[in-house]
Amino acid sequence: MLDVKLLRSQFDEVKEKLSQRNEDITALDQFGELDEKRRETIQAVEELKSRRNKVSQEISQMKRDKKDATDVIEEMQKVAADIKKLDEQLREVDEQLNHLLLTIPNIPHDSAPIGSDEEDNEEVRKWGEVRSFPFENKPHWELATDLDILDFERASKVTGSRFVFYKGLGARLERALINFMMDLHQDEHEYTEILPPYMVNRDSMTGTGQLPKFEEDAFKIREEDYFLIPTAEVPVTNLHRDEIMSMDDLPKTYTAYSACFRSEAGSAGRDTRGLIRQHQFNKVELVRFVKPEESYQQLELLTGHAEKILQLLQLPYRVLNMCTGDLGFTAAKKYDIEVWIPSNETYREISSCSNFESFQARRANIRFKRDTKAKAEYVHTLNGSGLAIGRTVAAILENYQQEDGSIEIPEVLRPYMGGKETIK
């Protein structure tokens, strides 16, 4: 959510910035009118309420003095009716304005390259050597099916498309990665470990920006107003919804493992095979609540924490600075980390690290005070995958495959795999 005062005072500049995005912002044009109508109504109704309060005092005094107040009460009945009418008008305008504000995306940061789609994303750096195979390499779903460590077919029988069973060392590998990442972030990167609920309520989904605009992307629980989380970002960021932190709390950092659920509405036919695009996948998430003046520096730090995982796993990757057209709804700046997937002969997203500035904090009302007397200010929130587990498995299977179809296990994972060196 954007700052209303900023919209009032610098509407044209804000609109200009927002138009660099790949989003429809025509609704924004109603802002001025709604904002003005709202303020007019507030003034009118508050004047009446002020009068009501004053006269109520007088009535109270008259009653105590045993004087007759019938005339005044009669007059106040009319005022009360007017108040009721104006309150109703105000509620309507408030609702409209609020809905509008909730559907306007974040303002891109100046360091985000201006562009219209993924073509315009900027490569910031590249790490690792892309392996050249002296034999014909296979996609991960073939390797995994041959090794009997993933079962897509039965998953579609038991549930449906875009689900998978992990089996044997496949399941072990998934679990090893979760533990490896969680341990590293907790022990080396100083995040507090969280295991969150996998369902959240509507307020939480609104707080982080999934709602109201992207309801069709989420799985909804039928008989409750709950949603399956699309990422641990939602429960973890909302941990501190409607709270005021103190200066010493910042930066507050969490790492959370969770399953993630996405309807993938609109991506029918894309990545239909393999682990890349599932309705349910595992992810380790990093979340940081920080002081506004530090947030860009903190974004670099967080991105580095995600990169560290790939470095230790010896998987080649690149980092992209996402252009204004590809930023998504909530981010002011976003780095995507992409890992090399040999079967695709390209890099694929494995982590997305964003600075939301005060956009989520304003929606979720997460603030801090510089000292006890100070006015509460909005924190800046950041998060990033560290990393998506399923895609990491895909990358390991493909990058570590041997000519005989076996998989070498990355060294850092062996302690988590009972000391095994290969999957065969």
Added chain:
RNA sequence: GGAGAAGUACCCAAGUGGCUGAAGGGGCGCCCCUGCUAAGGGUGUAGGUCGCGUGAGCGGCGCGAGGGUUCAAAUCCCUCCUUCUCCGCCA
């Protein structure tokens, strides 16, 4: 799922229609005393948010949330949420 109780400011807590922005504590700020790690006395402040105003300031809202009754609601009515206790069920 059934029965009961409760939700008041940073915390505890009083308050059943008007004089309550809300007693009293604790805490916190300042001052004094004492002096050794903890204690005594005095005094002060009381959150947030919205609107108007250049500003001092003025005003609205606010006692879990949302509605309602009333000239007037922390106080009465309705719905919902959460917590606690008991019973049932259960990984």
